[in-house]
Amino acid sequence: MPDIRDLTVSIVGLGLIGGSYAKGLRRLGTRRILGVDIDRATLDKAKASGVIDEGFDSPGKAIAESDLVIVGLYPRLAVDFVKANLAGFKPGCVVTDVSGIKARVLGEVMAVIPESIDFVGGHPMAGGESLGYDHSSADIFTGASYLLTPHERNRKESVDLVREMALALGCRKVREVSPEVHDRIIARTSQLPHVVASALIAAAASGSDGMIDCFLGGGLRDTTRIADINGKLWSELLISNSGPLVPCIEDFEEKIRKLRVAIGSGDTEGLEAIFADAMRLREGLYGNAPTLR
Amino acid sequence: MPDIRDLTVSIVGLGLIGGSYAKGLRRLGTRRILGVDIDRATLDKAKASGVIDEGFDSPGKAIAESDLVIVGLYPRLAVDFVKANLAGFKPGCVVTDVSGIKARVLGEVMAVIPESIDFVGGHPMAGGESLGYDHSSADIFTGASYLLTPHERNRKESVDLVREMALALGCRKVREVSPEVHDRIIARTSQLPHVVASALIAAAASGSDGMIDCFLGGGLRDTTRIADINGKLWSELLISNSGPLVPCIEDFEEKIRKLRVAIGSGDTEGLEAIFADAMRLREGLYGNAPTLR
Numbered sequence: 378m379p380d381i382r383d384l385t386v387s388i389v390g391l392g393l394i395g396g397s398y399a400k401g402l403r404r405l406g407t408r409r410i411l412g413v414d415i416d417r418a419t420l421d422k423a424k425a426s427g428v429i430d431e432g433f434d435s436p437g438k439a440i441a442e443s444d445l446v447i448v449g450l451y452p453r454l455a456v457d458f459v460k461a462n463l464a465g466f467k468p469g470c471v472v473t474d475v476s477g478i479k480a481r482v483l484g485e486v487m488a489v490i491p492e493s494i495d496f497v498g499g500h501p502m503a504g505g506e507s508l509g510y511d512h513s514s515a516d517i518f519t520g521a522s523y524l525l526t527p528h529e530r531n532r533k534e535s536v537d538l539v540r541e542m543a544l545a546l547g548c549r550k551v552r553e554v555s556p557e558v559h560d561r562i563i564a565r566t567s568q569l570p571h572v573v574a575s576a577l578i579a580a581a582a583s584g585s586d587g588m589i590d591c592f593l594g595g596g597l598r599d600t601t602r603i604a605d606i607n608g609k610l611w612s613e614l615l616i617s618n619s620g621p622l623v624p625c626i627e628d629f630e631e632k633i634r635k636l637r638v639a640i641g642s643g644d645t646e647g648l649e650a651i652f653a654d655a656m657r658l659r660e661g662l663y664g665n666a667p668t669l670r
Numbered sequence: 671m672p673d674i675r676d677l678t679v680s681i682v683g684l685g686l687i688g689g690s691y692a693k694g695l696r697r698l699g700t701r702r703i704l705g706v707d708i709d710r711a712t713l714d715k716a717k718a719s720g721v722i723d724e725g726f727d728s729p730g731k732a733i734a735e736s737d738l739v740i741v742g743l744y745p746r747l748a749v750d751f752v753k754a755n756l757a758g759f760k761p762g763c764v765v766t767d768v769s770g771i772k773a774r775v776l777g778e779v780m781a782v783i784p785e786s787i788d789f790v791g792g793h794p795m796a797g798g799e800s801l802g803y804d805h806s807s808a809d810i811f812t813g814a815s816y817l818l819t820p821h822e823r824n825r826k827e828s829v830d831l832v833r834e835m836a837l838a839l840g841c842r843k844v845r846e847v848s849p850e851v852h853d854r855i856i857a858r859t860s861q862l863p864h865v866v867a868s869a870l871i872a873a874a875a876s877g878s879d880g881m882i883d884c885f886l887g888g889g890l891r892d893t894t895r896i897a898d899i900n901g902k903l904w905s906e907l908l909i910s911n912s913g914p915l916v917p918c919i920e921d922f923e924e925k926i927r928k929l930r931v932a933i934g935s936g937d938t939e940g941l942e943a944i945f946a947d948a949m950r951l952r953e954g955l956y957g958n959a960p961t962l963r
Binding site: 502504522524550552554558562563565566567569570571572573574575576577578579580581582583588589590591592593594596597598599600601602603604605606608609611612613615616619622623625626627628629630632633634635636637640641643644645648649651652653654655656658659660661662663 | 795797815817843845847851855856858859860862863864865866867868869870871872873874875876881882883884885886887889890891892893894895896897898899901902904905906908909912915916918919920921922923925926927928929930933934936937938941942944945946947948949951952953954955956
């Protein structure tokens with residue numbers, strides 16, 4: 378397996394994620410990093426600071442020379458990009474993506490991609506508070522999980538290359554799962570919380586009698602932090618994953634209904650049991666001793 | 671209005687909240703602070719450190735001498751304590767509580783309390799990660815809101831005394847509301863988030879295929895932080911406030927349902943509009959520019 382530092386790597390889309398790959402790979406000492414973006418100013422900034430060696434506002438020349446192409450675009454755009462450039466990739470190259478949903482991306486890409494190009498589905502569980510190249514950082518990968526969804530057609534070296542890159546960038550663990558399992562779990566652990574936070578802030582803020590500010594504790598703030606959402610990206614992610622996500626929301630709705638019934642009927646033991654389970658589950662996930670309030 | 675420092679103050683229940691009152695009032699220079707608790711060891715510790723002047727494991731002597739009695743007990747216990755000690759309070763004294771629900775407490779207490787005792791309902795929007803005297807601190811009030819639910823029978827000086835104490839303890843603002851308005855707003859801003867967090871952690875953790883740890887981002891952690899709940903206290907708070915809370919949960923359920931339908935039907939514009947509203951609402955509550963993810 379080649380050393381990532383010896384490869385020519387193209388990064389398509391120098392946003393928060395793509396820019397972070399560029400900065401991380403540069404810090405690792407990757408010899409040749411090419412940036413592809415529609416925004417010339419971003420390319421110039423990245424080149425001026427030495428993060429990329431060359432910037433291209435069209436992908437042709439960059440991907441033709443690249444051993445690894447990291448597509449840092451939203452899912453729909455990522456699929457369209459790969460489809461539109463099938464003939465432009467360097468034979469034998471590895472192409473990987475960063476999409477938060479995998480089944481649809483893998484399905485569409487693997488249906489059209491030629492033998493000579495190896496597409497490895499990837500999802501770095503990394504992000505940040507704000508979007509765009511200016512907020513990108515080599516450190517967003519530190520301690521993060523990196524999910525890979527290998528396909529039967531993938532060459533082992535290709536999957537190993539992306540895995541080694543993820544670990545070299547500082548990820549704590551790399552996990553291989555099927556695209557379907559990925560999308561089913563991510564629906565619960567990432568997509569559902571975003572849906573819930575958005576509904577909660579709407580319900581909490583409604584009819585607030587103009588004095589709600591005196592009633593705001595830290596609980597609501599934390600619980601709705603991720604309601605500060607990139608609506609365009611998340612609408613795409615959630616709708617693209619509606620298959621696994623909708624049953625997941627229904628499961629959550631059932632749990633809310635049970636809580637409402639227990640509260641409405643004054644079922645103290647039932648309610649205490651639900652809260653005890655919740656604390657146990659959270660402790661199981663985050664390992665920390667429960668903090669009472 | 672008397673200066674809080676010149677009064678004899680009893681604090682009933684030296685837990686996280688009661689202990690914090692004692693430490694805060696001592697820091698202010700209150701001359702005589704009496705602690706009432708069933709746990710002798712806590713009383714001894716508080717006295718040894720000079721936080722209280724005397725500790726009592728039964729209230730009789732303490733409340734008979736006190737100009738102000740702060741009842742730092744759970745709502746049900748607070749009501750029972752006041753009822754059980756009606757004859758024991760010093761004539762002309764002020765009694766206040768710290769319950770997170772107010773209508774039921776005020777209703778039960780005002781129905782039985784004699785003219786000679788002035789009960790002022792209070793709710794410091796302050797708390798902490800952990801329970802008990804050892805976690806109490808004079809600083810929990812700093813910057814917090816303090817809600818008062820005055821009753822037509824209250825003397826103005828009594829309400830003023832509790833307000834001045836709250837401000838002296840470091841609270842940012844003191845707001846007077848009716849018990850009913852208090853309970854209606856607190857249901858949305860504090861109780862609903864706790865209900866939601868508990869349901870979310872249960873839904874997120876279910877059937878996690880043993881690899882959920884690779885799928886955990888910061889979003890779920892923050893969104894479910896308050897699922898680490900004091901089940902006994904919160905079961906009482908929620909059930910006691912089921913009147914305002916249940917419709918609030920139903921409103922939230924309707925908003926979740928709308929999101930589910932938009933996701934299931936691929937209604938991108940509808941979904942983006944909901945997320946835009948959520949961001950606007952959150953910005954309105956917390957003033958911070960939205961952070962995209």
